[in-house]
Amino acid sequence: MALLSVDEALARLLAGAAPLGWECLPVAQAGGRVLSSPVEAHHTQPPFNASAMDGYAIRAADVAVIPAQLKVIGESAAGHRYSGAVAAGEAVRIFTGAPVPQGADTVLIQENTERLADDTVSVLQSVAEGRNIRRAGLDFTKGDILLQPGRILDPAALSLAAAANNAEIRVWRQPRVAIITTGDELVAPGEAPGPDQIISSNSLGIAEIIRIHGGEALDLGIVGDHVQDLDIAIGTAIERGADILVTSGGASVGDHDLVHEALTRRGMELDFWKIAMRPGKPLMSGKLQGLHDTSLRVLGLPGNPVSSLVCSYLFLAPLVSALAGRPYRPDMRRVHLGADMPANDLRRDHIRAEIIQNENGDPVATPLPLQDSSMLSALARANGLIIREPHAEAARAGESCEVFMLR
Numbered sequence: 261m262a263l264l265s266v267d268e269a270l271a272r273l274l275a276g277a278a279p280l281g282w283e284c285l286p287v288a289q290a291g292g293r294v295l296s297s298p299v300e301a302h303h304t305q306p307p308f309n310a311s312a313m314d315g316y317a318i319r320a321a322d323v324a325v326i327p328a329q330l331k332v333i334g335e336s337a338a339g340h341r342y343s344g345a346v347a348a349g350e351a352v353r354i355f356t357g358a359p360v361p362q363g364a365d366t367v368l369i370q371e372n373t374e375r376l377a378d379d380t381v382s383v384l385q386s387v388a389e390g391r392n393i394r395r396a397g398l399d400f401t402k403g404d405i406l407l408q409p410g411r412i413l414d415p416a417a418l419s420l421a422a423a424a425n426n427a428e429i430r431v432w433r434q435p436r437v438a439i440i441t442t443g444d445e446l447v448a449p450g451e452a453p454g455p456d457q458i459i460s461s462n463s464l465g466i467a468e469i470i471r472i473h474g475g476e477a478l479d480l481g482i483v484g485d486h487v488q489d490l491d492i493a494i495g496t497a498i499e500r501g502a503d504i505l506v507t508s509g510g511a512s513v514g515d516h517d518l519v520h521e522a523l524t525r526r527g528m529e530l531d532f533w534k535i536a537m538r539p540g541k542p543l544m545s546g547k548l549q550g551l552h553d554t555s556l557r558v559l560g561l562p563g564n565p566v567s568s569l570v571c572s573y574l575f576l577a578p579l580v581s582a583l584a585g586r587p588y589r590p591d592m593r594r595v596h597l598g599a600d601m602p603a604n605d606l607r608r609d610h611i612r613a614e615i616i617q618n619e620n621g622d623p624v625a626t627p628l629p630l631q632d633s634s635m636l637s638a639l640a641r642a643n644g645l646i647i648r649e650p651h652a653e654a655a656r657a658g659e660s661c662e663v664f665m666l667r
């Protein structure tokens with residue numbers, strides 16, 4: 261049977277993947293989340309004509325001829341307005357952010373004045389009418405729509421929502437992604453591995469990809485190669501309300517690769533298993549019944565560390581993004597090949613590469629010398645993956661190629 265292509269597998273995985281529902285969060289907890297509704301201004305900013313400088317609120321006509329002396333009749337500070345009005349020949353001492361008193365049309369900066377006495381200021385320079393005043397509503401007006409749904413609450417968006425007096429914000433719920441790591445050979449980082457054991461690393465990188473793309477990772481730990489234990493862990497993922505279940509390892513055809521069996525016993529509806537991709541051929545996708553009859557998407561990742569992360573970049577990241585309501589824009593670029601490449605076989609290849617600028621400033625992608633799917637050192641060194649389509653012809657250094665940037 262022909263293996264499913266990467267594009268077809270991705271299209272099937274993302275079919276029907278939509279935001280999971282909204283929740284209301286205090287603005288202080290909404291950073292990094294995605295708006296599900298527009299953000300409206302509940303407040304006009306600034307709410308009054310405000311001074312942009314420290315100086316004197318005056319009438320510009322009074323200082324058309326300089327030097328001019330004005331009578332200082334009071335003070336307006338931020339949070340404490342001067343409640344009277346400025347008449348001809350008068351000034352009010354004013355500070356940045358303070359309301360401009362009635363009658364004044366201009367703020368003169370204090371550097372262009374000399375205070376002669378408590379009640380007298382000498383003006384050394386004329387100023388155009390209206391200078392240094394921020395008109396009411398300069399930034400936004402009550403009722404304005406300030407941010408659209410789908411916007412990630414980045415620092416500026418978050419401060420803007422707060423400035424417009426939105427104490428609570430409606431955001432898409434974060435998809436909850438349970439991760440089950442399988443393998444008798446695995447121990448957690450920090451534990452002492454037995455003679456035949458290694459340190460389990462996959463769930464760390466997978467969880468980070470989940471977080472970066474707006475999901476909440478729920479690491480359910482390491483499970484040995486026993487269907488019973490896997491079944492218990494799958495049950496935990498369901499009970500804890502996971503929207504996606506990611507398994508790592510045990511996806512291949514060995515006698516101890518039991519993930520498919522455990523999921524099938526739980527009633528998984530398998531969509532695909534094995535795709536035309538390297539690394540990542542044994543990728544599995546299906547659906548289980550989740551908590552309260554919801555759908556629990558299952559992504560079975562291969563155990564080889566590079567395979568599990570490359571599959572997470574290519575499949576899990578867009579899936580989490582879709583459920584989180586976040587735009588997903590992989591950084592794909594066309595660059596020059598830095599080495600000759602042999603013809604490819606039937607699996608789309610994702611070759612770990614360093615992409616750097618050559619002396620002409622052109623980006624060049626050079627494959628790392630070792631491509632084994634166990635080698636995290638090579639994946640961490642790579643800043644991109646050269647994509648080689650199935651059956652691609654041999655290519656020469658200098659030809660153009662497509663890369664998926666990793667960082």
Ligand SMILES: Nc1nc2c(c(=O)[nH]1)N[C@H]1C(S)=C(S)[C@@H](COP(=O)(O)OP(=O)(O)OC[C@H]3O[C@@H](n4cnc5c(N)ncnc54)[C@H](O)[C@@H]3O)O[C@H]1N2
Nearest residue numbers: 441459460461462509510511512517541562563564565567
């Ligand atoms: N006869 C065949 N053998 C294999 C095939 C095949 O088609 N026919 N496919 C190979 C490919 S490709 C891959 S990828 C692997 C995937 O197999 P599994 O998903 O069953 O992965 P495991 O056997 O559990 O582990 C593979 C490898 O990775 C290490 N590992 C697993 N989990 C972790 C972890 N959390 N942290 C660090 N390292 C991990 C594990 O110790 C193994 O060395 O199958 C090939 N075989």
Ligand code: MOO
Nearest residue numbers: 539540541567633
């Ligand atoms: O397709 Mo496997 O993921 O290479 O090692």
